Amino acid sequence: PFEVFSVIVFTAEYAGRIIVCKLNPKYQNVRFARLRYIVTPMMLVDLAAILPFFLPFVIVDLRFIRIIRLLRLFRLFKLARYSEPMRTLGEVFKAKAGDLAVAFFILFIVLIFASSLMYHAEHKAQPEIFSSIPASMWWGIVTLTTIGYGDTYPITILGKIIAAGVAVLGIAVYAIPTGIMASAFTEELRKRRIQKKNKCPHCGKEIT
Template sequence: MRKQLKTIIYEILETSDSSNFYSLADDAIITGLIVINVAAFIASTSPTLSQQHISILENIEIVSSLVFTIEYVLRLWVCTVDCRYSHPLWGRLRYALTPLSLIDLISILPFYFLLLFSNLNFVVNLIRVLRLLRLLKMSRYSESVRTMGAVLSAKKEELIATAFAVFILLIFASSIMYFVEHEAHPKAFGSIPDAMWWGVVTLTTVGYGDIYPITPLGRFLGAILAFLGIGIFALPAGIIAAGFSEEVQRRKQQKMAATLEQSANYQSVKRLAEIEVGFEQKQRAIALHIESSSDLMKMCVQTAKQKLGSDFQNEQILRDLAIHLYKEAVSKFDL
């Protein structure tokens, strides 16, 4: 009974089955609590809202944290249903160290840390910021978040190569601009780190305007770097867009393959059922034919004996005559 209960809870918590009402309800409740909790956290930073609705905001935090805690404890309890975490101690420890479980743990720790360190302002502010990490729990329930995570994982090598190229370009551009502008504009380009801020703003095409070159050569280099920034920072967007398209296409193919497999299985089962039904019907038809043929042969033998038995005592002749009568009856009446 206990194992069956664990299996049921495991299917509700760990699988997003559209045919399971309780699984859908769990996904909807947890997702709604995440959104409400983050909205309450944002509202708590407003002096007006936090003063007018302080009790509501506190109750939202308490209720959501307790629900998240219960969910986390239940996940640790039922994870042994999965063969990968079947050991009662080490299996649960391995499950607790998985990325999604760590996200679940981080999402509930701020509530309990605030109870322990409520007098330390720096710790309180840091822990309150950690509440935003509850948005990462959406990865369990949001197909879009999981898709984006899969895209970043699949394209991590290309993104790392692009980031490295941007970093190299930033170092070179900032260093050259420092040596070009340092004497003419020492306040803005006092060091390479100062020039790197200008390089970041220029490469990202933001252009705050707080630091800019004033020499002709510096402006020329700045213009070239701005054009390079447009192309280089478009690379990650193109890589992610291509990866997203590939991931969506792959998932469509998987769904199509699953649908075709289900259709093929259905057709196979249907065909087997038709074959079994046809075979049973054929068996009945053969049995009926044999029974009819036996009756006909019996009637032919009896007729031959009655008509010719007194003249022909040889059983072989009677049998041959009976077979002859049987064949004539079959051919004449299409039996």
């Protein structure tokens, strides 16, 4: 079957990478170089991709095996190694991880603040729906993401005013990570164009 063939190829590739990893200058003259290489994110993804095939031979618990089979989805991440756009996306996330973390932290603070306001505005009118601030966070998530399921909504005047403000604020808040990613993609593509200009198209060496 194709799965057996693909697992054999992936396993051979995985073992080969471990064997030759010391050829990489980054892992030369480093203690436990192969172990450090094995625990890198991409190698862990590769291990998760091939592990589900071998585990049924040593584990008989069918429930556990069904869960482990979900790890097969990690094989999709292997495409990132051979796809230029996927590598670019990875570099962008790596470069802007700090900025994105701050942006989502701000979004989380806004969510808590909006849910707290709505709880105090609607709790007396709808105690079964807005029973607590954590329960009100479902409304906050739906409103900030502009999904609008309609299962939870305010009925008081104050609640409707808060909901309108939060809906508008949600658009502005999501513009922050969107802007960060857009600028990061532009910068990364600019760097790659410069690198290509400074490299020989035939041998790939840098032109000095």
